[in-house]
Amino acid sequence: xxxxxxxxxxxxxxxxxxxxxxxxxxxxxxxxxxxxxxxxxxxxxxxxxxxxxxxxxxxxxxxxxxxxxxxxxxxxxxxxxxxxxxxxxxxxxxxxxxxxxxxxxxxxxxxxxxxxxxxxxxxxxxxxxxxxxxxxxxxxxxxxxxxxxxxxxxxxxxxxxxxxxxxxxxxxxxxxxxxxxxxxxxxxxxxxxxxxxxxxxxxxxxxxxxxxxxxxxxxxxxxxxxxxx
Amino acid sequence: xxxxxxxxxxxxxxxxxxxxxxxxxxxxxxxxxxxxxxxxxxxxxxxxxxxxxxxxxxxxxxxxxxxxxxxxxxxxxxxxxxxxxxxxxxxxxxxxxxxxxxxxxxxxxxxxxxxxxxxxxxxxxxxxxxxxxxxxxxxxxxxxxxxxxxxxxxxxxxxxxxxxxxxxxxxxxxxxxxxxxxxxxxxxxxxxxxxxxxxxxxxxxxxxxxxxxxxxxxxxxxxxxxxxxxxxxxxxxxxxxxxxxxxxxxxxxxxxxxxxxxxxxxxxxxxxxxxxxxxxxxxxxxxxxxxxxxxxxxxxxxxxxxxxxxxxxxxxxxxxxxxxxxxxxxxxxxxxxxxxxxxxxxxxxxxxxxxxxxxxxxxxxxxxxxxxxxxxxxxxxxxxxxxxxxxxxxxxxxxxxxxxxxxxxxxxxxxxxxxxxxxxxxxxxxxxxxxxxxxxxxxxxx
Numbered sequence: 228x229x230x231x232x233x234x235x236x237x238x239x240x241x242x243x244x245x246x247x248x249x250x251x252x253x254x255x256x257x258x259x260x261x262x263x264x265x266x267x268x269x270x271x272x273x274x275x276x277x278x279x280x281x282x283x284x285x286x287x288x289x290x291x292x293x294x295x296x297x298x299x300x301x302x303x304x305x306x307x308x309x310x311x312x313x314x315x316x317x318x319x320x321x322x323x324x325x326x327x328x329x330x331x332x333x334x335x336x337x338x339x340x341x342x343x344x345x346x347x348x349x350x351x352x353x354x355x356x357x358x359x360x361x362x363x364x365x366x367x368x369x370x371x372x373x374x375x376x377x378x379x380x381x382x383x384x385x386x387x388x389x390x391x392x393x394x395x396x397x398x399x400x401x402x403x404x405x406x407x408x409x410x411x412x413x414x415x416x417x418x419x420x421x422x423x424x425x426x427x428x429x430x431x432x433x434x435x436x437x438x439x440x441x442x443x444x445x446x447x448x449x450x451x452x453x454x455x456x
Numbered sequence: 457x458x459x460x461x462x463x464x465x466x467x468x469x470x471x472x473x474x475x476x477x478x479x480x481x482x483x484x485x486x487x488x489x490x491x492x493x494x495x496x497x498x499x500x501x502x503x504x505x506x507x508x509x510x511x512x513x514x515x516x517x518x519x520x521x522x523x524x525x526x527x528x529x530x531x532x533x534x535x536x537x538x539x540x541x542x543x544x545x546x547x548x549x550x551x552x553x554x555x556x557x558x559x560x561x562x563x564x565x566x567x568x569x570x571x572x573x574x575x576x577x578x579x580x581x582x583x584x585x586x587x588x589x590x591x592x593x594x595x596x597x598x599x600x601x602x603x604x605x606x607x608x609x610x611x612x613x614x615x616x617x618x619x620x621x622x623x624x625x626x627x628x629x630x631x632x633x634x635x636x637x638x639x640x641x642x643x644x645x646x647x648x649x650x651x652x653x654x655x656x657x658x659x660x661x662x663x664x665x666x667x668x669x670x671x672x673x674x675x676x677x678x679x680x681x682x683x684x685x686x687x688x689x690x691x692x693x694x695x696x697x698x699x700x701x702x703x704x705x706x707x708x709x710x711x712x713x714x715x716x717x718x719x720x721x722x723x724x725x726x727x728x729x730x731x732x733x734x735x736x737x738x739x740x741x742x743x744x745x746x747x748x749x750x751x752x753x754x755x756x757x758x759x760x761x762x763x764x765x766x767x768x769x770x771x772x773x774x775x776x777x778x779x780x781x782x783x784x785x786x787x788x789x790x791x792x793x794x795x796x797x798x799x800x801x802x803x804x805x806x807x808x809x810x811x812x813x814x815x816x817x818x819x820x821x822x823x824x825x826x827x828x829x830x831x832x833x834x835x836x837x838x839x840x841x842x843x844x845x846x847x848x849x850x851x852x853x854x855x856x857x858x859x860x861x862x863x864x865x866x867x868x869x870x871x872x873x874x875x876x877x878x879x880x881x882x883x884x885x886x887x888x889x890x891x892x893x894x895x896x897x898x899x900x901x902x
Contacts, residue, residue: 242680266673271610271681287664287677291610305673306664310608325664329605331649347663348605350649367659369649386657388650446654447637450491 229254234261238268248274262288264304269297272314286323289316292333308335311352317426324361327354330371336425343380346373349390355425365392366402374421376431384439392439393418395431406442414438483726494726495634497559497815497825498785499627499718499762504735506718507769509882510875511891514861522860529856530866533780535757536618536687536710539679543710544596544618544687546780547576548852549867550770553715553761553784554600554620554691556582558635558644559722559815560788561832562589563840564824567791569593570837571844575852580620580782582722583633583658585647586612593841598689601678603632603659606648610681618711619678620689621671623662623700626719626762629693629733633658634723638818641827668703675708689713694739694762695732701746705756713782714743716762720785722825723816736762736773738885741872744777753777767854774855775870776886783851790847791840792822 231241241259248254257278262268266285269278272295280288283301292311299307302320311330321339328344330352337345340358349368359377366382368390378396385402391414392405401407415433422431445452472478486494515521522529536543552572557565559582566589572579578596585607591597599616601608613619624630635644635656645652665674675688690704691713704712716736721729740760747753760773761782773781794802796809801821805812815825823835859867862874876891877883883890884897895902 239680239684243683246683267677267680270677273610286670286673290677291613291681293610305670306677309664309677310605310610312609328663329608331609344663348659350605366663367657388654446651448492448634448655 228256228258230258230260232260233263233265233268238265242267242270245269245272245274245276245278248272248276250274252276262301266304269295272297283320288318292316302339307337308333308352311335321358326356327352330354334424340377346371346390349373353421353424355421355427357425357427359396362399363402365390365405368392372417372421374418374425374436376427384441386445387439387441389441391417393421393436394439395436398437398439401439404442404445405439408438408440410434410436410438495636495723495816496726496729496813497720497722497724498729498813499720500730500733500735501813502730504717505737505879505881505885506735506763507737507772509737509878510772510886510888511878512768512771512775512858512862512874513876515863520863522863522865524857524860527860528865529860531852531856533757533868535689535759535780538710538752538756539684539708540618540687540710541683541685542617542687544578546578546596548848549774549780549855550575550764550848550851551577551598551759551780551782552579552787553719553782554580554582554598554622554625555784555788556584556722557587557590558582558584558639558648558827559825561823561826561835562587563832563835563837564788564791565590566593566837567835567840567844568787569597570841571787571790571848572596574841574845575848577848578617581616583635584644585609586615587647591615593837600691603662604648605663606650606658613678614682616686618687618689619682620691620713621675621678621709622691623671624693624695624715625691625721626693626715626717626733626736627721628724628728629695630660631724631728631732632660633721634816636723636816636818639816639827644827668707671703671707679708687711689759691715693717693719694734694736697734697739698742698746701743701758702750705747705750705752709756711757711759712743712747713759713761714739714778715782716760718763718785719761720788735885736760737882740773740776740778741885741887747777754779764851767851767856768858770851770855771858771867771870772875774867775874776872779868786847787844788824790844791824792835792843793820793824795822798822 255276259280264285270290273293278297280299285304287306289297296315299318303318303322305323307326308316309328311333313332317336319338322341324342325344327335329348331350335354337356343361345360345364349371351370353372355374362380365384369388375394379398381399382402384405533549573595579594580598598618637653687710689711690709692700694716717733757779759780760778820826875888
């Protein structure tokens, strides 16, 4: 196990070391101490390693992650795991705005709540939020899944494309072109898989969730929809 | 007494309104028929103060010229000297602006790369990600980070030679985009993670930062992602150039790209293109002033665009303090866009060569702004790339010619003192004297 203390090691050195790892590295377990809210911690990893971050992180932690499993024992700032391509990112506490923004692949698990715009422009990743999400979550989300065990704020799924949204609690309001859809057995099975990926095993009934998706009315510009623009 | 014959009463000639001119009337009829605002490509078409309103003074008794064709006048420019470990070295101060695969055909992107590479300059990706064709054919490639993040991935980010964070563009500062379904082919759809054939919207705000303080942190992330190797540009549409430039510097930019309202777009509302933003002539001096006030002129490089057509425009932009210019529309014309040889086909589209701007419809007979395989195949990327290289060479030679006449051994040595303005407006905007006077509007209390 490699231990990096960010109280003593410059962030640039840490990230450069992570980027230098070969695909077949034996150095697969990393612990990062004293992140102290620094930004861009463990960004751009592209190796099958596990990284444990002990403490709170600032903006863009694990941004553009590939392959790695990154766990933050604390809270995360804006843009957690933004544009992630693959791998897993798990924050045990809360996440600020734009968690999982534009993420193409992989799994993001948020143990607490996520602020506004969670999953904005999502492009294929799975996001599981054990608490609630703020307003404009999944705005223009294109592909992937957002699972919320708590409530969702205003304008959920505004201008949604093909991403699937599952919410167990209350939805303050749906955004333009986002509608509730039937929760079929197929969707329940898919949701169960997503919950398992998020470490939610038992105690949660998939039947308590409602599914939301795109009405696809804004896919082509129509003057009769002008009120939605 | 006989009444005078009506035919003998003098008649006034029919008089059209200067306000309700033919174009305005046709737009009213079009709007009434469709209920939809007009969307088109290209930049502002209205006449605005431009580089034509400036003149170089040239050498005289008090200034000594360099010998044309004999004495060296260098044109190389280095971009990204502030923070990047690997700044970009350009042989000419003219780059190719960001244009996406999607808005342009793969052949057009390849041709841009070929032409720019022959001349030792850079091309830029666009909203839709990086294609292997453009990476393969561009020796120096700038990768845009746009609000949509279509196709954005760390692999391509590391393949790029520089990163351009796009805050806005001159044709539509503050606006997002719309690529109509006709151009969302299977390949374009896959690159953008969208269903094929739908109208694709591009957001106007970035999804994970708001304001200059966040932008600074975003740029830090990009630098950490790429181990501080690559220059980071910030591109803004010209609207508040002094403050935007100052804030871009504060946010950590290596290069500021400033795009005037004449800069083209693949598809935007006509009302946006013609009525939002300011001409590049009005934007350069405030941007340079911001850099000078911060002690960063020539340390953070300034690239300007929007209506560059010839070497005189290049030289004037540099003389006003820019480090390089960028061309988009002019490069497409060099490839073959709006060629009069295709007049019959433009007529079928209800337009004429030189006016064709429905780039969003994907029917471009020149094979440039299209995703139709048959139309795109009309553009030979090798020949079109050669035309672009020729054009870039002419721009460079023209800029050198002017610089030598002003006694400069490098085009970047051109300065405002070499310029005068033909109009009061241009004098005020460019902050150079009205020709034949020492009067700069707004200076010295006047």
